Amino acid sequence: MITETNKMFILKNVKNFDLAQTLDCGQAFRWSCDESGVWRGIVEEKIISLENAGNDIIIRGCNEAEFNEFWADYFDLSRDYGKIIHEISDNATMKRAAEFGSGIRILKQKPWEALCSFIISQNNNIPRIKGIIERLCKEFGKPKNGFYTFPSAKRLAALTPDDLAPIRAGFRAKYIIDAARKIDSGELDLESLKNADYEVALEKLMSIKGVGPKVADCAMLYGLGRIDAFPRDVWIKRALSEFFDGELPASALPYAGIAQQYIFYYIRGLEK
DNA sequence: TCCCAGGCTCTCT
DNA sequence: AGAGAGCATGGG
Numbered sequence: 001m002i003t004e005t006n007k008m009f010i011l012k013n014v015k016n017f018d019l020a021q022t023l024d025c026g027q028a029f030r031w032s033c034d035e036s037g038v039w040r041g042i043v044e045e046k047i048i049s050l051e052n053a054g055n056d057i058i059i060r061g062c063n064e065a066e067f068n069e070f071w072a073d074y075f076d077l078s079r080d081y082g083k084i085i086h087e088i089s090d091n092a093t094m095k096r097a098a099e100f101g102s103g104i105r106i107l108k109q110k111p112w113e114a115l116c117s118f119i120i121s122q123n124n125n126i127p128r129i130k131g132i133i134e135r136l137c138k139e140f141g142k143p144k145n146g147f148y149t150f151p152s153a154k155r156l157a158a159l160t161p162d163d164l165a166p167i168r169a170g171f172r173a174k175y176i177i178d179a180a181r182k183i184d185s186g187e188l189d190l191e192s193l194k195n196a197d198y199e200v201a202l203e204k205l206m207s208i209k210g211v212g213p214k215v216a217d218c219a220m221l222y223g224l225g226r227i228d229a230f231p232r233d234v235w236i237k238r239a240l241s242e243f244f245d246g247e248l249p250a251s252a253l254p255y256a257g258i259a260q261q262y263i264f265y266y267i268r269g270l271e272k
Numbered sequence: 273t274c275c276c277a278g279g280c281t282c283t284c285t
Numbered sequence: 286a287g288a289g290a291g292c293a294t295g296g297g
Contacts, residue, residue, distance in 0.1 A: 026278060118278075125277040128295060170293025212280050233278035264278075
């Protein structure tokens with residue numbers, strides 16, 4: 001039987017794309033890696049596997065045309081991260097952080113999945129966030145070649161917080177349901193926020209119960225492709241006061257969201 | 273056991 | 286407007 005996983009091709013000479021850094025830096029929670037360094041994941045109903053090989057990346061599960069059609073945008077391959085790193089490196093600490101995480105790319109995740117994931121992330125730790133999301137997909141997503149799709153807002157809108165008990169999200173269950181219902185009813189249109197004024201988008205997102213400025217910024221950065229969003233979590237606040245006198249250097253402001261990811265990855269790396 | 277986690281809501285000043 | 290408790294759950 002021919003399956004789509006038989007498809008394979010090699011992405012040549014890719015810069016600033018380290019799979020481990022990009023897929024396990026805390027921006028997405030569903031990618032996993034096996035012992036041989038092969039990363040696998042599902043977005044919508046598309047499954048792909050990737051493996052770093054020097055300056056190349058070995059891709060399985062789709063052909064080049066399919067990759068260019070969908071995944072190239074997901075992995076933000078048209079953005080010149082080298083140029084950004086160069087521009088923000090006039091600040092010594094920013095330079096260290098950016099070089100430490102120079103293989104990070106900001107994924108363009110599905111808006112609903114990003115919003116829902118970061119609602120779950122509040123006052124939580126990353127291993128547990130992953131567990132809750134995994135259970136959410138297993139319980140309410142659709143099975144697909146050994147993976148599960150991320151459940152749609154429509155699917156979750158039909159449930160109650162009690163129905164989410166099996167995923168053990170705690171007090172966040174009611175927030176997930178409120179978000180799902182606002183999206184499903186059309187009260188909130190995530191797509192339209194991609195190009196909205198920042199303050200307008202922030203206010204719209206914060207109309208969801210359990211969504212404050214941090215989760216809203218994450219939804220914008222990771223789900224709406226907005227690098228003007230700058231999520232301030234406990235780690236970033238700590239880093240800002242410890243290394244940056246409270247605010248981002250001016251050179252990093254145009255790339256605030258990307259700078260934020262470098263700092264997050266860097267300071268957490270220092271802990272270990 | 274205790275502390276904390278990619279925060280937010282609610283209440284009390 | 287600002288401070289602080291409470292929140293569900295479980296990893297370290």
